[in-house]
Amino acid sequence: MRSDNESTVSEFILLGLPFPAGDQGMYFALFLTMYLTTVLGNLLIILLIRLDSHLHTPMYFFLSHLAFTDISFSSATAPKMLTNMLTHNNFISYAGCVSQVYFFTFLGSTDSFLLTSMAYDRYVAICHPLHYTVIMSQSLCDLLVVMSWTLSLANALIHTLLLACLSHFRNNTIPHYFCDLSALLKLSSSDTTVNEMAILLLGTVVITLPFICILLSYGHIGVTILKAPSIKGICKALSTCGSHLCVVSLYYGAIIGLYLVPSYNNTNDKNAILSVMYGLVTPMLNPFIYSLRNRDMKGALRYILSRTK
Numbered sequence: 001m002r003s004d005n006e007s008t009v010s011e012f013i014l015l016g017l018p019f020p021a022g023d024q025g026m027y028f029a030l031f032l033t034m035y036l037t038t039v040l041g042n043l044l045i046i047l048l049i050r051l052d053s054h055l056h057t058p059m060y061f062f063l064s065h066l067a068f069t070d071i072s073f074s075s076a077t078a079p080k081m082l083t084n085m086l087t088h089n090n091f092i093s094y095a096g097c098v099s100q101v102y103f104f105t106f107l108g109s110t111d112s113f114l115l116t117s118m119a120y121d122r123y124v125a126i127c128h129p130l131h132y133t134v135i136m137s138q139s140l141c142d143l144l145v146v147m148s149w150t151l152s153l154a155n156a157l158i159h160t161l162l163l164a165c166l167s168h169f170r171n172n173t174i175p176h177y178f179c180d181l182s183a184l185l186k187l188s189s190s191d192t193t194v195n196e197m198a199i200l201l202l203g204t205v206v207i208t209l210p211f212i213c214i215l216l217s218y219g220h221i222g223v224t225i226l227k228a229p230s231i232k233g234i235c236k237a238l239s240t241c242g243s244h245l246c247v248v249s250l251y252y253g254a255i256i257g258l259y260l261v262p263s264y265n266n267t268n269d270k271n272a273i274l275s276v277m278y279g280l281v282t283p284m285l286n287p288f289i290y291s292l293r294n295r296d297m298k299g300a301l302r303y304i305l306s307r308t309k
Helices: 021-051 058-075 079-085 096-127 130-133 140-166 181-187 193-227 231-259 268-292 297-307
Strands: 012-013 092-093
Touching: 012 079, 012 096, 012 140, 021 058, 021 079, 021 268, 021 297, 058 079, 058 140, 058 268, 079 193, 092 193, 096 130, 096 140, 096 181, 096 193, 096 231, 096 268, 140 193, 181 193, 193 231, 231 268, 268 297
Parallel strands: none
Antiparallel strands: 012 092
16 A cells, blocks of 8 residues: 555455454364355255256245355355465455455345245245246246346446445455455545445345345235134244245344444444354355255255165
8 A cells, every 4th residue: 555645555454353363273164164064055955956856846946046146155255264364364455355345245135135036935835825836937936036146236236336436545454354345435535425325225125125025925924824824824834934034034134233233333343243144154054944944855855865875
């Protein structure tokens, strides 16, 4: 960096997670295990859905895309964090930092839209079971996935281009383990009004509206169950929606804690830890949730293992 107050940067320094320096080796092993579990677990989900014809349904079609997105989402930040912890070199180039912002925003937004598509699928399955195959056609499923990826790409591209317009920064030290967009805006000495407006407006489209759609879907599901209450119906609804509800709770719970709590409680350490929940823990838990709570996935795994033997 130049020494003047408003300077351009060629690289940033990532301060990493707020852990004692003497414990870096232990946390490196922990996060490496989490990342490998995320990759292998979600790859297993994709493989099972691909190989078992019983899982060629809309719900598992969306789940396979969610698993792929989770692998990519964790890979946007975890490898760099692990490299920094191993080499004790916390520098990241300007281009690498902007790339992290783009992929983290892109894949996080895709997760939100895919979870919404899965909620709509559960709504149709429970509230309109006789018309399920007609409504949830392959063409509609393809359209929902294409829209999820396209809208997310556009959202990430807008944020990245606006970030690239900020040419001056007060310093190059980011109190985070990756290049977080909000942290970069705080460092900028340029006018960030447009960036902040974009975060507010696009955040409504990417996070708030999908979350409202999920709540409405499960509201209708709840009303449908209460119209004809029975132990069998409730158990069927829980088995059908339980896994998805767990993932939604983890995903949006982390976002609410990270972005929607009062700003005076948002310390840098807290933001970094919540980002780990959002970017590493949730993608890692998804395979466990869908395999342990889902009878079809467990059946597919037993079938593949028996066929292998």
